[in-house]
Amino acid sequence: xxxxxxxxxxxxxxxxxxxxxATAPGHFRLDDGRSxxxxxxxxxxxxxxxxxxxxxxEAITVHDAAGNxxxxxxxxxxxxx
Amino acid sequence: MADPTTVxxxxxxPIHALEIDPTYFWLQDHEPLARVKLPYGEEGWLLTRYxxxxxxxxxxxxxxxxxxxxxVPRLTPxxxxxxxTDQDPPDHTRLRRLVAKAFTARRVEQLRDRAExxxxxxxxxMVKGGQPADLAQALAVPLxxxxxxxxxxxxxxxxxxxxxxxxxWMSVTALSPEQRGDYIGRLAxxxxxxxxxxxxxxxxxxxxxxxTAQEEDDRLTAEEVVQLTxxxxxxxxxxxxxxxxxxxxxxxxxxxxxxLLRSRPDLMPGAVEELMRWVPLxxxxxxxxxxxxxxxxxxxxxxxxxxxxxxxxxxxxRDPRRYEDPDRLDLTRDAQGELGFGHGAHHCxxxxxxxxxxQTALTALLxxxxxxxxxxxxxxxxxxxxxxxxxxxxxPVAW
Numbered sequence: 001x002x003x004x005x006x007x008x009x010x011x012x013x014x015x016x017x018x019x020x021x022a023t024a025p026g027h028f029r030l031d032d033g034r035s036x037x038x039x040x041x042x043x044x045x046x047x048x049x050x051x052x053x054x055x056x057x058e059a060i061t062v063h064d065a066a067g068n069x070x071x072x073x074x075x076x077x078x079x080x081x
Numbered sequence: 082m083a084d085p086t087t088v089x090x091x092x093x094x095p096i097h098a099l100e101i102d103p104t105y106f107w108l109q110d111h112e113p114l115a116r117v118k119l120p121y122g123e124e125g126w127l128l129t130r131y132x133x134x135x136x137x138x139x140x141x142x143x144x145x146x147x148x149x150x151x152x153v154p155r156l157t158p159x160x161x162x163x164x165x166t167d168q169d170p171p172d173h174t175r176l177r178r179l180v181a182k183a184f185t186a187r188r189v190e191q192l193r194d195r196a197e198x199x200x201x202x203x204x205x206x207m208v209k210g211g212q213p214a215d216l217a218q219a220l221a222v223p224l225x226x227x228x229x230x231x232x233x234x235x236x237x238x239x240x241x242x243x244x245x246x247x248x249x250w251m252s253v254t255a256l257s258p259e260q261r262g263d264y265i266g267r268l269a270x271x272x273x274x275x276x277x278x279x280x281x282x283x284x285x286x287x288x289x290x291x292x293t294a295q296e297e298d299d300r301l302t303a304e305e306v307v308q309l310t311x312x313x314x315x316x317x318x319x320x321x322x323x324x325x326x327x328x329x330x331x332x333x334x335x336x337x338x339x340x341l342l343r344s345r346p347d348l349m350p351g352a353v354e355e356l357m358r359w360v361p362l363x364x365x366x367x368x369x370x371x372x373x374x375x376x377x378x379x380x381x382x383x384x385x386x387x388x389x390x391x392x393x394x395x396x397x398x399r400d401p402r403r404y405e406d407p408d409r410l411d412l413t414r415d416a417q418g419e420l421g422f423g424h425g426a427h428h429c430x431x432x433x434x435x436x437x438x439x440q441t442a443l444t445a446l447l448x449x450x451x452x453x454x455x456x457x458x459x460x461x462x463x464x465x466x467x468x469x470x471x472x473x474x475x476x477p478v479a480w
Contacts, residue, residue, distance in 0.1 A: 015186075016418055017432070018139040022425035023170045023177075025141055033418045050174050054181040056433060072185075 003044040005070065006063045007037040007052075013059035020051045020060060027051070028060075035059065049073070088124060091117035091391070092156070092365040096471065098464055099327060101361050105129050105396035113381025117391060122154040125370055125389040129396040131403035131420070133379040137371050137390050139425030144169050147372035147389075154370050154389055159258050161368040161469075164308035170426050179294055179301065180309055180430060189433035192231065196441040199227050204449055213456030216476040220446075221325035222318075225438045229317030232434065233310060234286025235275070243271070247318045250311075265311075272307045272314075287313070313431065320362060321435045323465075323472035325442045328356045330462070330476055331410060332443070333455050338412050343447055352412040353439050358419035359410045361395030362470050369427075394420045450480035 007027065009020075014035050020028035021035060024047045028035050042048065052060040052071035062071040093104045108115045108129045115127040128134050137143045145162070146169045153160045165176055182188075200220070207219035226244050235243055249256055249264035256264075272288075279292040288310055295301040301309075332339045342352055370389040377384045384390055398419050399407040422429035429435065446453060455462075456477040463474045 015432075017422070017428040018425040019177075019181075019428050022139045022141060022427075023174055030139075047171070047174070050178045053178045054174070056181065056184060056186060056428065056430075058185045058187055073182075 004065050005042055005044050005048065006065075007040055007042060007048055008061050008063075009035045009037055010057075010059040010061075011036070013057045015057045015059075017056050019054050019056065023054065024048060024051045086116075087112075088116045088118050089127075091119050091127060095466075096364055096464075098462070099331065099360055099471065101395055101399060105393055106399070109396065109400060109402075114379065114384065117154070119154040119391075120156055121158055122160075123152045123389065125154040125391050126384055127366060127391045127393060128379070128381075129393045129400070130380055131397040131400035133381060134392045134394055134397035134420060135418075135424050136377075136379060137392055138420065138423055138427070140377070141170065141426075142374050142377050143371035143390065144374050145369055145371060145427065146172070147374070148370060151372065151389065154391060155368075156365065157258075159261075163312060164305060165312055165430075166369055166427060173426060175300070176305065176309065177426070177430075179291070180313070182290075184430050184433055186433040189437050192228065192434070193437060193441070195231060196224070196228055196437055197445070199231075200224060200441050200445045204445060212479045213477040214479075216329055216446075216478045217322070217326045217473065218475065220442055221329070221476075222322045224325065224442055225321035225435070226318050228434060228438055229314060229431075232287050232317075233313060234279075234284055234288045239271070243268070243314070244318060246271075247314050250315055268311060268314075269307050272310045273303070276303065276306050276310075316429070316431050317434065319468070320470055321431075321438050323470045324357075324360065324362055324435070325439055326472045326476050327360045327362065328353070328439060328443060329446065329478075330455075330473060331356060331360055333453065333478075334459060335410050338410055339447075342412055342443075343451070346444065346447070348412055349440055349444055350436075351414075351416070353436060353443070354416040354419060355410065355412050355414050356439075357421035358398045358404070358414075358416040360421075361398075362421060363395060364469060364471055366391040366393045367423075368469055394423075453478060453480045455479075 011034050016033045018030060021030050027038055027048050029038055048062050049071040052062050053073050058072055061069060063069055093102045113130050113133060116124060117127045118124050128137055145166055148162060149167050203220050203223055207214045230240050246264045246268040249261060275288055276292050279289045283289055291301060291306045291309060295306050342348055370391050372389050373384040373386055375386045401407050422432040456479040465472050465474055
């Protein structure tokens, strides 16, 4: 059986940029100007990790079945003091 | 399908200050898919309604990559575009993800103290120079330039030179293509040198992070590192600088809104969104036309597969179908969803930084200068021409 992940969107933090829905239309849609996962529980798919990393509001999180956070990933980009 | 027999020459005419040509609003009502011909390239469809423009920006059925193989409708002999904006998802996603990590709202928020300090220093200098002062040169141009240099890691000593190169790059008609190409070449060479230094001595800035991504994980080529940096620089300078001047001008010419914002500084974040909506930054439609990959049904008709659309974001932001009383600048309005930063996969990477720069600049201006005003009559202000973005050449203010 394939691995399952859990997607969550913080609708308060969401700025409605539409980056997620345009990049992964199968997984995100805009509802009243803000993002929602199409399904909370999805089969593992790297595109949702990419999208969580790309969200300008960092409003998207992805966890594995054991509850470990997979994205956003914090090892890319400059560290700011 | 819209009637393709009427082809309008575009842009419609000279622009004046922050006014929007009434033709756009006529088209919204009567010809929401308008056939247009620009000085260069094939004919296209001009979109003016909010819903249509937003769809063309965010819907994967519209492509930017197609523009690389087509005779794109454009204002200049050479077309706009480059890394990131020449790609569609999923190709676009790899690069966008790497750079996006530097531009999250949280990370930019960590630069707020720095922005406030730079702003204070610039305003100290302005006061020292005496009245009247040009707000553009005193604050609006240097602030975003310094902030983007801060983020990327451009040394202080090189920053003036840098700004000239980037300004030349953003010019639409003020320079010949040869001159423009020469500036871009020098800029690219300089960035490559900075990147090389970071290969020897790693740094914590954005360029350092891009170099690390290239070296350690083989996720970027050296050329991509340079191109990505150039895109960020160009976007970080001229547009934000112009908007700081434009927004200040808009506030000074709307005294009721200025008074409201002075009495309620808590309105600032929403006020900046409303100013983004109300102020037309671009001189014309978006410089990046999109191509329909299949027939796409819009509110005003069908865009046939393979044809380009031009997006009048400034008109869309004033569409009465989306915003009530759209021509009124109302700082208490919920302007969420405005299209100034674009929408979808190519939504402005630097939006959090632009918001930070603008909020910081306006907050400091209002707090420090209770009597801030234009130092010349409104009709004496000279506006840029030949540039992709609008804005006063100079904004003389007194306080």
